[in-house]
Amino acid sequence: MSSTPETEHDVVAIGCGPFNLGLAALADGVDDLDLVVFEQRPELRWHPGVMFDDAQLQVSFLADLVTLVEPTHPLSFLAYLRDMDRMYPFYVRERFHPTRREYEDYLRWAASRLDTVRFGHRVRSVSWDSGGQRFLVEVERAGSGTRTTSARNLVLGIGTEPALPEALGELPADRVLHTADYLDRSAEVAGAGQVTVVGSGQSGAEVALDLLRRNRAGGPAVNWLTRTESFAPLDYTKLVLEMTTPAYVDYFHGLPAPTRDELVARQWRHYKGISADTLEEIHDELYRRELDDGPAPVRLRCGVAVEGSTVDDGTGEVVLTCHQRDTGIRFEHRTDLVVAATGYRQRVPRFLDPLERLVRRDERGRYRVRRDHSVELDPTVSGRLFVSNADLHSHGVAAPDLGIGAYRNATVLNAVAGREVFRLPKNTAFTSFTTPAREG
Numbered sequence: 001m002s003s004t005p006e007t008e009h010d011v012v013a014i015g016c017g018p019f020n021l022g023l024a025a026l027a028d029g030v031d032d033l034d035l036v037v038f039e040q041r042p043e044l045r046w047h048p049g050v051m052f053d054d055a056q057l058q059v060s061f062l063a064d065l066v067t068l069v070e071p072t073h074p075l076s077f078l079a080y081l082r083d084m085d086r087m088y089p090f091y092v093r094e095r096f097h098p099t100r101r102e103y104e105d106y107l108r109w110a111a112s113r114l115d116t117v118r119f120g121h122r123v124r125s126v127s128w129d130s131g132g133q134r135f136l137v138e139v140e141r142a143g144s145g146t147r148t149t150s151a152r153n154l155v156l157g158i159g160t161e162p163a164l165p166e167a168l169g170e171l172p173a174d175r176v177l178h179t180a181d182y183l184d185r186s187a188e189v190a191g192a193g194q195v196t197v198v199g200s201g202q203s204g205a206e207v208a209l210d211l212l213r214r215n216r217a218g219g220p221a222v223n224w225l226t227r228t229e230s231f232a233p234l235d236y237t238k239l240v241l242e243m244t245t246p247a248y249v250d251y252f253h254g255l256p257a258p259t260r261d262e263l264v265a266r267q268w269r270h271y272k273g274i275s276a277d278t279l280e281e282i283h284d285e286l287y288r289r290e291l292d293d294g295p296a297p298v299r300l301r302c303g304v305a306v307e308g309s310t311v312d313d314g315t316g317e318v319v320l321t322c323h324q325r326d327t328g329i330r331f332e333h334r335t336d337l338v339v340a341a342t343g344y345r346q347r348v349p350r351f352l353d354p355l356e357r358l359v360r361r362d363e364r365g366r367y368r369v370r371r372d373h374s375v376e377l378d379p380t381v382s383g384r385l386f387v388s389n390a391d392l393h394s395h396g397v398a399a400p401d402l403g404i405g406a407y408r409n410a411t412v413l414n415a416v417a418g419r420e421v422f423r424l425p426k427n428t429a430f431t432s433f434t435t436p437a438r439e440g
Contacts, residue, residue, distance in 0.1 A: 005136060005150035011035040011416055012137050012151040013288075014123050016044060018107060018402060019388040020157035022065035023409040024116050025075040029414065030421055031060035036149070037114075038139055042113050046104040050203050051179040051212060055100040058202065058234065058275055059296045062096075062150070063403040075113060080106045126154065133382050140353075146150035152223040153416050156352075157388035159343035167306045167321075168198065168340055175311060175318050176199065176338040179203040182210075186421045188337065196320070196335040198306050202227040204341025205274040205282065211339075212285045212298065214385055221297035223335060227305040234273030242429040243270060244398040246407050252396035252435035253371050257362060260393060270397040272343070309338070346390055359385070362393075366427050372415045373408055386412045 011027070027035040062276035064077035073079070074229065077098070081087045090098075098106070111117050124138045124146065129305060134150040141147070157190045176183050179201075184254040189195060189211070197208050202287060204226070211222040224231075242248060269348035289296045301324075308321035312334070321334040352359070360368045360376035369391045374384045392399040410422035 005354065006146045007149040009034045009036050009149060009151045010374065011153045011155060011156060012135065012149060013037040014017055015039060015156070016117055016119070017157060017159050018046070018065065018110070019405050019409065020155060021107060021111055022405045023028065023074065023116065023155060023388070023412065024108055024114050026406070026409050026413055026422065028075070028114055028116065029073065033417060035116055035412065037117045038121040038123050039117065039171070042120050042413050043118070044108050047180070049100060049182045049184055050206055051104065052206055053101065053182060055206060056102050056275070056277065057100055058097070058236070059402050060096040061098050061127045061440050064106065064407070065401040066406050068403065069424070070185070071427065075110045075301065077106055080109050083109070084133070084303060099312065100366070108277040112238050112318070123351045125351045128358060128381055128383065130380065135383050152383045153410060154383070155386045155388060156349070156390065158347050158349055159389065161347045163343050163345040164340055165342050168338060168342070171309050171318060171338065172311065176322045176340060179207050179339060179341045182207050182339060190219060192337040194221040194223065194335045195337045195339060196223040196225060196333065197339045198225050199341035199343070200228055200231055200274060201272050201341055201343065202274055202278065204276045205231070207339055207341060209282050209285065212282065212289070215296065216289055220336070223299045224437070225301050225304045226320065227303070229303050231300070231302055232269050232273045232281060233279055234302045235269040239431060240270065242431045243396070244401045244403055245428040246404070246425070247429035247431070249395050249404070250371070250399050253394060264314055264392060271400055281342050286397060330435035331332070372406055372411055382400055384415070
């Protein structure tokens with residue numbers, strides 16, 4: 001890589017999902033901070049594979065790009081509603097949770113107003129220039145070749161990628177799809193005689209509901225298998241929700257790593273459960289179907305782990321080897337198509353390979369992340385690498401929650417500026433997570 005950059009910035013942010021878009025929005029109001037966001041996709045798309053028409057956001061509209069830190073910011077959700085002339089319809093609607101489709105439209109609206117967001121720009125590599133004490137970022141733009149820019153600070157916000165478990169990994173690509181691709185492969189779903197959803201969570205439940213509606217209209221038979229002991233609801237009760245606040249993040253980050261890992265494993269229902277509304281819709285759909293048409297060709301099974309899969313050469317069916325966890329009984333399940341609601345994993349960015357020897361990781365290979373969301377680097381590196389939504393292990397269940405985005409971004413920008421550009425809220429929870437200070 002050339003050591004002579006063509007442009008220089010205070011911050012280069014890589015990836016443009018809601019979190020880095022929010023970073024750009026907050027930085028847009030800081031005159032002495034030069035930030036740019038590079039996104040390889042040609043436009044902003046947010047979970048297109050499960051963008052059902054009636055899907056609701058699971059958090060309040062206040063969890064937008066800026067409001068929980070800067071409520072009067074011109075790129076707030078309320079400013080979007082005003083610009084779209086939908087303020088009164090939204091008010092009369094009396095729902096704090098927008099639809100997912102509306103939230104994506106809001107994100108696109110905000111991105112269109114930021115000249116610091118560059119779509120169609122692919123970061124090819126990042127290295128550290130020890131002489132110039134800066135990161136060198138090689139960026140490729142379609143049709144314009146490759147250029148090099150530099151920055152003292154990087155923010156990594158490339159998000160996660162669909163995870164397919166080993167038990168399903170040997171199936172042919174035309175027999176298995178991830179929920180992330182569900183709507184994009186709608187024709188294959190419609191053409192199957194029987195579809196099985198493996199895994200749960202919100203996306204799995206929404207796919208199951210869509211399949212039930214398709215089935216009632218003559219679509220494929222539906223099966224839903226999950227290894228959890230129940231089709232568990234998202235625990236979003238008020239005091240539990242305080243575990244997604246900065247107060248809990250402060251407490252969680254100060255715990256020993258083994259304790260943090262144990263807590264994250266126990267707290268999965270705080271961010272991997274199913275909304276109560278979706279569960280009610282599924283039950284209502286089943287009830288209406290039975291009332292009108294008799295028992296539906298539907299099988300829902302919880303406490304079932306899928307341990308292997310293959311395709312029967314004789315029948316062409318997918319054969320899943322299943323284990324009923326309570327009884328220990330193993331059985332085969334046959335289907336035509338598998339939809340994997342099996343979650344996501346952190347992306348492994350190859351463009352950071354030149355920095356690998358300078359990055360500090362824990363015993364499980366994860367970034368060592370400080371409270372301000374910067375990764376521990378070799379002492380010879382004076383620049384900082386921040387991560388966005390790659391810190392579940394260090395900052396707890398708030399990490400993927402949209403409600404922490406503005407706070408995290410303000411924390412990053414304060415750290416970059418070396419001063420309190422944004423006043424961070426201090427009263428964020430009624431719960432006292434820490435033990436009382438010792439007296440005497």
